[in-house]
Amino acid sequence: NAGVTQTPKFQVLKTGQSMTLQCAQDMNHEYMSWYRQDPGMGLRLIHYSVGAGITDQGEVPNGYNVSRSTTEDFPLRLLSAAPSQTSVYFCASSDGQSSYNEQFFGPGTRLTVL
Amino acid sequence: GNSVTQMEGPVTLSEEAFLTINCTYTATGYPSLFWYVQYPGEGLQLLLKATKADDKGSNKGFEATYRKETTSFHLEKGSVQVSDSAVYFCALSAFNTNAGKSTFGDGTTLTVKP
Numbered sequence: 001n002a003g004v005t006q007t008p009k010f011q012v013l014k015t016g017q018s019m020t021l022q023c024a025q026d027m028n029h030e031y032m033s034w035y036r037q038d039p040g041m042g043l044r045l046i047h048y049s050v051g052a053g054i055t056d057q058g059e060v061p062n063g064y065n066v067s068r069s070t071t072e073d074f075p076l077r078l079l080s081a082a083p084s085q086t087s088v089y090f091c092a093s094s095d096g097q098s099s100y101n102e103q104f105f106g107p108g109t110r111l112t113v114l
Numbered sequence: 115g116n117s118v119t120q121m122e123g124p125v126t127l128s129e130e131a132f133l134t135i136n137c138t139y140t141a142t143g144y145p146s147l148f149w150y151v152q153y154p155g156e157g158l159q160l161l162l163k164a165t166k167a168d169d170k171g172s173n174k175g176f177e178a179t180y181r182k183e184t185t186s187f188h189l190e191k192g193s194v195q196v197s198d199s200a201v202y203f204c205a206l207s208a209f210n211t212n213a214g215k216s217t218f219g220d221g222t223t224l225t226v227k228p
Contacts, residue, residue: 004157033215042118042203042220043158058215090157100146100165100207103216105157 001026006091006106013081013113021076021109023091031094032074033058033103034066036087043090049074081113116141120204120219127194127226135189135222137178137204145206147171147180147187148216152201161189161202194226 007022025032033048045058049068063085065077074093078085088110092103121136139145146165150158162171164180164187171178176191187204204219 035218040220043218045215048215092158100163102148102160102163103158105150105159107155107157 003027004091004093004104004106006089006109008109009107010110011112013078013111015082015113017081018077018079019081021078021089021091021111023074023076023106024072025074025091025093025104026072027093027095027104028071029093029095029104030071032068033092033094034064034074034076035090035092036060036085037090037108038087046076046089078111083113085111086113087111116145116206116208116217118204118206118217118219120202120222122220122222124223124225127224129196129226129228130193131226133189133191133194133198133224135202135204135224137187137189137219139185139187139204139206141185141206141208141217143208144182145208147178148205148207149176149178149187149189150203150205150218152203152221154200158203194224196226196228199224199226 004025034046035043047066049055091106094101094103117140148163149161151161152158162173164171167182169180178189201221203221205216207216
């Protein structure tokens with residue numbers, strides 16, 4: 001199993017550009033999440049999904065869109081990039097509906113917006 | 115709402131020293147508690163977890179005990195190694211919610227010197 005994969009690993013954008021961060025998992029997990037990691041602020045939840053076709057907002061959803069057409073994939077879209085979106089982005093997945101289950105994280109995408 | 119407060123870092127120790135990283139939480143009900151570790155350039159991975167009061171999670175020489183009376187989940191290791199240098203995150207998953215909505219602390223950076 002590859003686990004959770006993310007592409008690209010690094011990306012530089014100009015203000016106003018759009019892009020999609022890709023995330024895929026091969027563990028048949030129902031739940032997938034997107035976090036951003038900023039220095040001194042831990043991980044903050046952007047959006048999450050409880051299954052194909054179902055998504056919801058997390059703590060910091062503004063400026064980001066998501067969709068979940070398949071169990072495996074959960075892309076994150078930046079519609080008009082801003083310097084405040086410079087961050088490291090992590091995708092994670094977890095199995096089932098229990099609060100006991102840990103999350104599995106991808107390696108991250110480091111995004112810089114100029 | 116839920117919150118996790120971690121001991122501020124960075125923490126610098128000599129090899130074979132004793133490690134404690136404090137973590138306290140605020141949550142309704144009975145959350146599950148986790149410690150994740152992030153090695154340089156990688157995503158987070160589960161280190162240990164505990165799902166009910168007085169449970170002790172352990173892995174790779176690290177331990178943490180779920181203390182409901184003090185709402186704490188402190189991470190300890192008796193003798194750290196250089197290879198333990200990483201960022202450590204305490205997290206909780208509220209009861210009756212999925213772990214995909216976990217709340218994370220800000221992270222504590224540990225550096226172990228030979």
